[in-house]
Amino acid sequence: MERDKETHKVEIKTALQQVEREIALMKKLSHPNLVTFYEAIDSPDSDLLYMVIEYMPLGEILTYQNDGTF
Incomplete structure (x- = not known):
């Protein structure tokens, strides 16, 4: 079970990193x-x-x- 929890934490961190990267990119776009x-x-x-x-x-x-109409 430890391994499942550990894997889940890695997935959450990866998703959070993806959101942070997307936010950083959106801030730069104009x-x-x-x-x-x-x-x-x-x-x-x-x-x-x-x-x-x-x-x-x-x-x-x-x-x-x-x-x-577009």
Whole structure:
């Protein structure tokens, strides 16, 4: 059982590292066609991570792709 717990810890660390890398990349990106990433907030009371991004008044791009208007 120790090994399972140890393996699980490695998987969690790897997932956390992937999220941290993605956040670092998003902070560096700046382009008119990309949604601006402002900040990531780690909730100390839970396992949640909040990401603050630019508000897009017309909604998600998938909405336009699905109905053929994009």
